[in-house]
Amino acid sequence: MSRRRQAGVSRALNVFGPFIGLILVIALFALIPEVQGRFLRAANFKSVATQSVIVALGALGMTLVIISGGIDLSAASNIALASVITAYAINAGAAPLAAVVLGVLTGGLVGLANGGLVTRLRLVPFIVTMGMMGIARGAAKWIAGNQKIDAPMTWVNELMAKSPRPSWLLLAPGIWLVIIFAVALAVALRYTVFGRHIYAVGSNEATARLCGVRTDRVKVLVYAVSGLFCGLSGVMEFSRLTVGDPTVAVGLELDIIAAVVIGGGSLSGGEGSILGTLVGVLIMSFLRNGCTMMGWPNYIQEIIIGAIIIVAVALDRLRHRKD
Secondary structure, rough: OOOHHHHHHHHHHHHHHHHHHHHHHHHHHHOOOOHHHHOHHHHHHHHHHHHHHHHHHHHHHHHHHHHOEEEEEEEOHHHHHHHHHHHHHHHHHOOOHHHHHHHHHHHHHHHHHHHHHHHOOOOOOOHHHHHHHHHHHHHHHHOOOOEEOOOOOOHHOOOOOOOOOOOHHOOOOOHHHHHHHHHHHHHHHOOOHHHHHHHHHHHHHHHHHHHHHHHHHHHHHHHHHHHHHHHHHHHHHHHHHHEEEOOOOOOOOHHHHHHHHOOOOOOOOOOOHHHHHHHHHHHHHHHHHHHHHOOOHHHHHHHHHHHHHHHHHHHHHHHHHHH
């Protein structure tokens, strides 16, 4: 096989691989007699989509980080902190919209801190974000007094409702937010200078710098945007639980990172797409949904997800080695 044909096959697998994986997962559970009647119902698909919102929002921001060659292990703790801040603000009498904005901005500040530490101190993203993971989680527990924060019911609690109001929305408002932001980010990555700079920094930071790209600014912006999405995800977590819980979303950063990698993102940087990430989110959501319907214990789900992550990363490494 010629080098050009190999490159074409590799590119096709990178684009269509996540879709093939999603079809296989759905087909697998659709063929199991014990669950096929419930699994293929429109109500179940709607439920899976709603359950995917929190991971999907975090994964949208993580896609930018991974394409730029970074990583963010603080995403889940950031989500927990944003949910606590949102609940705290509403409980203190703030207007719901102000509480939502405060929660989102809290996530953005954590992301900005990550980007600043990575660029100014020249620290490894893995170490910086691992440290921030503890800081954000600790701050959430401190603000909440190490307990859940109950807040009055407002329109914020309707953002994750499976039966939305008004009914013509058909899907939860959170799902529509994911779609809107996904389209916006996909357009930004493909058609803006900032999007091209993100890919350039992830592909070869030194070359990008020599070409005039302000790499530090790109990194800071990428982490800040990722933090804003984690903040919005935290608002959705509060909407789903109706309380601010500092212990929520433990380990969710692995699901978020896995969704990006399964969707074709490369941990080496320079590769990834918004559409692929959303497909990765759906693959994991349908896997968990099917396993739950089968009555399999949670540890079986974790083993399956872990194996899929290892395979996805191994295939990514193999593809780069051939290139």
